[in-house]
Amino acid sequence: xxxxxxxxxxxxxxxxxxxxxxxxxxxxxxxxxxxxxxxxxxxxxxxxxxxxxxxxxxxxxxxxxxxxxxxxxxxxxxxxxxxxxxxxxxxxxxxxxxxxxxxxxxxxxxxxxxxxxx
Amino acid sequence: xxxxxxxxxxxxxxxxxxxxxxxxxxxxxxxxxxxxxxxxxxxxxxxxxxxxxxxxxxxxxxxxxxxxxxxxxxxxxxxxxxxxxxxxxxxxxxxxxxxxxxxxxxxxxxxxxxxxxx
DNA sequence: CTTAGTGTACGATGTGCATAGTACACCATT
DNA sequence: AATGGTGTACTATGCACATCGTACACTAAG
Numbered sequence: 034x035x036x037x038x039x040x041x042x043x044x045x046x047x048x049x050x051x052x053x054x055x056x057x058x059x060x061x062x063x064x065x066x067x068x069x070x071x072x073x074x075x076x077x078x079x080x081x082x083x084x085x086x087x088x089x090x091x092x093x094x095x096x097x098x099x100x101x102x103x104x105x106x107x108x109x110x111x112x113x114x115x116x117x118x119x120x121x122x123x124x125x126x127x128x129x130x131x132x133x134x135x136x137x138x139x140x141x142x143x144x145x146x147x148x149x150x151x
Numbered sequence: 152x153x154x155x156x157x158x159x160x161x162x163x164x165x166x167x168x169x170x171x172x173x174x175x176x177x178x179x180x181x182x183x184x185x186x187x188x189x190x191x192x193x194x195x196x197x198x199x200x201x202x203x204x205x206x207x208x209x210x211x212x213x214x215x216x217x218x219x220x221x222x223x224x225x226x227x228x229x230x231x232x233x234x235x236x237x238x239x240x241x242x243x244x245x246x247x248x249x250x251x252x253x254x255x256x257x258x259x260x261x262x263x264x265x266x267x268x269x
Numbered sequence: 270c271t272t273a274g275t276g277t278a279c280g281a282t283g284t285g286c287a288t289a290g291t292a293c294a295c296c297a298t299t
Numbered sequence: 300a301a302t303g304g305t306g307t308a309c310t311a312t313g314c315a316c317a318t319c320g321t322a323c324a325c326t327a328a329g
Contacts, residue, residue: 039162041286052251067305078288083306099306100295116252120262123248128266130241133170134234138267142260144238148246149256156285159316185275196318201276217276218325
């Protein structure tokens with residue numbers, strides 16, 4: 034695991050977990066790695082790992098129980114909302130860039146189809 | 152102009168100029184704003200503005216002449232390469248996210264088409 | 270030559286990120 | 300009660316970002 038030096042590590046790890054939760058790879062209620070374990074597996078400092086869980090809890094994606102650990106929220110509606118949000122963001126960002134670059138919709142779709150078939 | 156607190160300002164301003172250069176909104180050879188002017192118009196510090204031009208020069212997108220100013224490169228091939236690069240990045244990022252979220256290609260294209268027609 | 274505008278180069282300060290280390294509080298298991 | 304795993308809190312350090320302020324070097328135009 035290597036990190037983009039221009040983005041805070043806690044954000045990059047948080048995004049990873051977010052995706053896992055949105056896709057169901059980490060199902061509702063599942064126990065997440067302890068802060069210390071996450072730190073080890075991601076090669077980051079325990080304090081940074083703690084930050085990740087704090088931020089995830091702020092957005093309602095996980096619940097932390099002192100002495101027990103951190104768990105994926107059981108609020109499936111919240112997770113569904115996250116998934117839609119991520120999809121919308123991806124689409125919006127893509128369309129914005131394509132428009133800025135003056136690429137025609139047809140050309141953009143062709144490029145996407147090409148990339149998907151690799 | 153407001154900035155994402157999680158990304159260095161110089162990078163955000165640099166990306167803006169990059170896009171302008173790639174799209175031809177700032178044509179080859181055109182004089183860019185002086186460091187002090189850029190700082191004013193972007194509400195940033197002159198030192199940060201200088202950093203923007205230094206990074207742009209590193210990537211060969213502009214040329215700086217002491218006492219004269221900073222200019223968009225006249226290397227049109229370099230600019231064309233940049234444009235392709237940005238497009239490829241956008242496509243790759245979009246496809247990656249869509250795949251991660253388990254969205255079908257058909258659905259993804261539908262969302263893009265919808266977004267484009269707004 | 271003088272002036273104004275330009276890029277360049279410092280030092281100093283405040284903030285946030287990331288790290289290291291330590292200590293404490295809570296919970297389940299034994 | 301004792302232990303191990305957990306989250307939490309705090310101090311300290313080093314670094315990059317971003318700001319402010321100042322000074323200097325170069326160029327073009329008057």
